[in-house]
Amino acid sequence: MAKSNKNANTIVAINKATQNVFGLSGNEIFPFDFDRGGKGKGTTYISYIPFKNIITTTVEISRTVEEADLLDAIVIKVYEELGLDAALDYKITYLEVVGSTSENRVFNVFVVDSQILTSDFDAIAARTGYIDYVAMAPFLYESLYARGLLSKETVDCFIYLQRDDAFLVVYQNGEYLQSRQIRYNLKYIHDKFSELIGNRLEEETFDHMLSTYGLNLDTPAERDYIIQIFDEIFYYFNDIITSLNKIYNIKIQNIYFGTDVGEIPGVEVFVENTLNLTYQPFNFSVAINAKDVEHLTQFDILMFLTAQHYMLTQNDEHNYSPFRRPPPLSQRNSGKLFGALGLGLLLGLAYPAYQYGYGYYMSIVTDQKTTEWRKKDAELKKINDTIKDLKEQIKQTRKFFDVENKVLTERQDLLTGIFDKKVKYPMKANAIYDMSNLVNQNQGNIVRIQDIDRNLTISVRTSSDKQMTKLLKDISNVKPYAVYTRSIALNDKNSTVKFYDSNISVEISDEK
Incomplete structure (x- = not known):
């Protein structure tokens, strides 16, 4: 059941393959009901474009082509090589292959029919109002590296099987390198197994058997048939992986194998024996109750991780949503118009208000300065009077000094004369007397x-x-x-x- 009380901070993942909708709030996943969940402003909606609806190709463009002309050159090349209908509208995006040894620049190109893109999501948008993020299936794996769940130092291959779709994606150093459509989806395996045993199993029965027993079925004949099917599938995988290693001069190290029915027991044997690669379980989680939620797939987990990363970065480079959330009013044209009108009105009122306010302010400042000037002027007058008194005192002191100095000089001269008569003359007489005797x-x-x-x-x-x-x-x-x-x-x-x-x-x- 939907938990609308958690809607304020909810990520809603809409799975195109299973038609299931799950919400993630806090650390808990729950089935989401549009009717009860509403259109909360805090809700982030995410979905994806199935690989089968994507046309992928690789094109080479001369290095002499200017960056400004690059998109046109790629579009023309894609229309020519893929024979696209010029009357239809396509959304075309591209990524350059880093480290290519070709004389030309090499690009991975992704083509989606705009009509299909719109028609696939308009029913959802009608209920939600918008879809914040729509990813292409092979780019959902970027979130595993962006959120730190996988190391960027390896070359990883992801194989994922859905009911009507299956594909293989290779990531090098945490970035998309190449992808391939696979003809062996879950429907093919179901049909082939039913054909071999001569009995048409119900889809749910087969899915349960595959996820529970995998390649270890109790009946020897059935076990041989399922092994025969997967033996064929993994030889096909081996051809693709060998080709990719050779073309891109890489060495794939890890295989992550997943399906919409969950892990298939026994698949790791084929990965290690047929592919001679390291098997890694395709089992990631974003919530404590993930194992308890029925029909939850790893693609739902990838969508949650992608939405979390998008909420942090707001990076729309790989966002293919035709129904994005409208920007804030201030960023819309109408909002900018209202803003301009409001600003004009504000400016029109601001000038007279400024003149009045500035005049009032200046009158206050003038009163303050006048009061300060009067106070300073009184202090200056007091200081000038004090200086005048001090100058008069200095003048009188100098007169007194001159009189006293004259008296002192006369007394000094008198004492010197007395000293000469009383002291020096007798001393010299005594000296002459002493010298005469000697x-x-x-x-x-x-x-x-x-x-x-x-x-x-x-x-x-x-x-x-x-x-x-x-x-x-x-x-x-x-x-x-x-x-x-x-x-x-x-x-x-x-x-x-x-x-x-x-x-x-x-x-x-x-x-x-």
Whole structure:
């Protein structure tokens, strides 16, 4: 039953082959009922184009063709090679084959009749209002790599059998490489088996037998027949895979084999023995209850994965829906028109409103600035008055300083004169007295005395150099005198009398 309470965040997968519709909300899958599910804005609808409705081919285009002309060149080539009816409209898309060694550019081309595309989905769109995403069957496998379920470092082959359709797809490094239509669908296997046993089994009975027992049927004859059929099928697969490996210079590593009836027990033996490749179960899941949902196929799972990736990226490169969800009103032409009209009206009202608002704003600013100016002007007047008072104080201070400085200078001169009379003159007199005594003690004579500041220069004469030397030594030992003399000269101009002269400079210090 449909669970409309989950409709706000629901992905709805519409399976064209089984005619089943399932919803995915959160981590749970459930049958979806259009009548009860409604057309919720949070619902994403997805379906796919069966491989049998797709024409695939490969074309080569000269590398000299400009990118702007590439689509036209491919379309013309496809119409010529496939003999398409020029009166019909086709949706043609293409992918370039990466790593091709051909002199020309190689493209995989996909052709869908636009009339069939529209007619196949208009009934669905009538109930849902739109279909968000329609994928081509071979591109559903991209979601396995985009959602991180498979590694992009391998070359994988996917084989899928449906009731009236079957195909093989090869992916290299997570990207589509090539696909092939397969004539061995589930209907063919059912018809062939019924023919061999001579009994027409009901479709549901055969599907149950195939999914439950697979190639391990209890009856030996029936087991031999089913093995015979799959032996033929896998030799056919082997021819296709060998051809693809050779043409594209690849080595397919893994085989994912799936059907609308589920896994077929025993198929892995054919994959490993006939194809000599690694069998991988085609069994992916997006919900915790996937195994409990009846008639749910792996194609439904692929559609859920593709829709999840589309909701994240909004990438419409491989979206073939003729009934896409309308864009938001702001992105539609009518929305843009309404937006332009509204903007024009807004601009028309905005200018006078701006003038009024700006005038009111300026009046407020003017009042504020006037108040600030008055306050600053009062502060400036106060500062000017203070400066004037300080200048007057400086002037008066300078006058007082000049008077006091004159008095101080006069007192200093007076004290200097007193010092010279009271101190210097007695000290020099004492010095002359002391020098006279020392000269007399050393049997010398004072010839001349000169007084310069604190220095006395005394010219002394002795009868021998020893007397002169002793005199100088005695003077040096007496404080506070310091003796300076440059030389002791022998005066022998008078041959009868010899004497020694020396100019002795005596500095008078203050020490006693």
